[in-house]
Amino acid sequence: MNEKLTRQDIGGLIARLAVGGVFIYSGLIKALAPAEEFAFAIESYKVVGPQLALIAANVVPWVELWAGLLLAAGVFTRLTAGFIALMLVFFELLLGQAWLRGLEITSCGCFGAAGSNSLGQEFVQNLALLLICAAAFKHGLGFSADRALEKHEG
Amino acid sequence: MTDTRTGRKLALAAALIFFSTLAVLLARQFSLVPDKPVPAWRTFGPETAQVRIVEYTDFACPACRHASGKVDEMLKVFNGGLHVTFKHYPLLNIHPWSLHAAAYADCAGEQGKFKEYADLLFEGQEKWGTARTMPGEFEVYARRLKLDWPAILACSEAPATLKRLKLEIAEGEMRGVNATPTFFINGRRAVGSAQLIDQAMKFDNILRGSAKP
Numbered sequence: 001m002n003e004k005l006t007r008q009d010i011g012g013l014i015a016r017l018a019v020g021g022v023f024i025y026s027g028l029i030k031a032l033a034p035a036e037e038f039a040f041a042i043e044s045y046k047v048v049g050p051q052l053a054l055i056a057a058n059v060v061p062w063v064e065l066w067a068g069l070l071l072a073a074g075v076f077t078r079l080t081a082g083f084i085a086l087m088l089v090f091f092e093l094l095l096g097q098a099w100l101r102g103l104e105i106t107s108c109g110c111f112g113a114a115g116s117n118s119l120g121q122e123f124v125q126n127l128a129l130l131l132i133c134a135a136a137f138k139h140g141l142g143f144s145a146d147r148a149l150e151k152h153e154g
Numbered sequence: 155m156t157d158t159r160t161g162r163k164l165a166l167a168a169a170l171i172f173f174s175t176l177a178v179l180l181a182r183q184f185s186l187v188p189d190k191p192v193p194a195w196r197t198f199g200p201e202t203a204q205v206r207i208v209e210y211t212d213f214a215c216p217a218c219r220h221a222s223g224k225v226d227e228m229l230k231v232f233n234g235g236l237h238v239t240f241k242h243y244p245l246l247n248i249h250p251w252s253l254h255a256a257a258y259a260d261c262a263g264e265q266g267k268f269k270e271y272a273d274l275l276f277e278g279q280e281k282w283g284t285a286r287t288m289p290g291e292f293e294v295y296a297r298r299l300k301l302d303w304p305a306i307l308a309c310s311e312a313p314a315t316l317k318r319l320k321l322e323i324a325e326g327e328m329r330g331v332n333a334t335p336t337f338f339i340n341g342r343r344a345v346g347s348a349q350l351i352d353q354a355m356k357f358d359n360i361l362r363g364s365a366k367p
Contacts, residue, residue: 030179033190034324040317065166065178066171148160 010140015135016144019040021055022129023068029112030061041109045098045115063087074144088130093124098122160339180243182328189239190325193318195263196240198212203237205340205357210326212334213250213256214283219234219276221335221347230359240272241317243334244324247313251282251289254310256319261309267299273297 005013026059037058043050050152067087071080091110099119108122117125141147189208200365209225211218229236242260244252254276263270273283274295282289296303309315326336330343337353344353354361 028178034321035326036324037321038319042245062175065174069174070167071168073166073170075163075170145166146163147157149166 003014005142012136012139015132016077016081016140018080018084019129019133019136020068020070020072023064023084024072025068026066026111027061027063028058028067030109031065032124033112035061037112038109040106041107043106044103044107044109045094046101046103047094056103069141070110070145074140075095077144077146078142081133081140085133085137089125089135091121092126092130093123095126099123119137170252182329190321191261192239192241192322193263195266195268196260197237198240198269199236199237201237204234204360205235205354206239207354208239208241208338210243210331210334210336212242212244212249212252213259213272213275214252214279215245215334216279217346218335219279221337221350222272222276224347226351237363240268241326242322243331243336244319244323245334246323249283251285253290253319254292255282257310258296258306258313260301260315260318261306262296262301264309265301265305267301270299270302271295350361 035054035057037057038061039050039053042048042053042056048056064087067084070076071084096107099147105119108117110122129136161348165210207225209221211222223299225238238307242256244256246253259272261267262268276296278291282291293303329338333345335346335350337350339350339353340357342353342356
């Protein structure tokens with residue numbers, strides 16, 4: 001481990017672990033619960049019908065879990081960070097439209113069926129995650145599997 | 155060189171995805187999934203009890219009626235050391251009125267008489283279980299217990315009631331419940347009252363030790 005870490009590398013590593021960790025937790029908690037539970041939360045946004053909500057509820061938790069793991073480990077770091085940022089933007093759009101339409105959403109579905117913060121707070125929280133994700137995108141190669149593989153191959 | 159590197163990254167990504175998926179699926183299979191809370195009227199025994207039984211039941215299933223009696227006996231004998239959580243798992247494909255029964259029982263619970271209504275449902279399951287048209291017994295039982303039947307009807311059709319039941323069925327499916335009654339005794343699965351008693355014997359010392367005289 002002769003890697004000379006710069007302050008930016010350390011910041012990038014922390015950003016990767018923070019965003020990756022949140023996505024791992026969020027994906028895991030939903031993947032371990034019945035999909036119908038998350039589907040109810042998706043339905044409450046009134047964007048898709050029950051069938052599509054159930055399909056999304058079966059897919060999204062796994063995608064979150066895998067993307068979080070890849071980012072935390074630093075595999076395809078930039079690609080994963082970019083993908084997670086896109087997901088966050090999509091979540092922001094969902095939250096934003098619900099906020100603007102004044103929908104009554106008791107659980108945003110962000111972390112399973114557990115009660116959530118208000119839509120506004122979740123919106124701000126996602127915005128913060130988006131900024132941290134940008135740091136992971138830019139400086140996330142410190143202590144990453146990507147860099148380890150590069151070094152391994154000289 | 156770049157191709158090899160990309161190949162290794164892909165292999166690493168695939169390994170991470172594979173093992174994480176496997177871990178989650180195993181956690182589901184071995185019921186390491188956290189239990190969803192149920193309304194207070196569907197829990198029996200002290201919260202602090204060391205032996206905890208989660209029961210998935212269908213009111214129209216004869217084996218569930220038999221097991222219900224056993225659980226009642228166990229609660230009487232080991233009242234200090236046993237906590238029972240009742241969860242609905244209506245077998246919709248063979249028992250057409252089970253979901254209704256579950257909803258009515260929950261709504262009777264909101265009026266403080268879940269257990270009494272559940273006992274009547276089990277007692278009369280032969281009468282209503284296979285009825286071709288909407289059984290009148292549901293209302294008869296409610297009136298016998300002096301419950302507000304119109305309120306029960308309204309409550310049974312409320313989205314919150316149906317959502318709770320659907321989620322409980324989904325939770326049961328995820329935990330691999332496919333027969334009733336299925337019990338989880340401190341996480342160990344038992345199907346039917348014979349297995350329940352067999353599993354409970356393993357906790358006999360704890361149960362007897364904490365039973366109130």
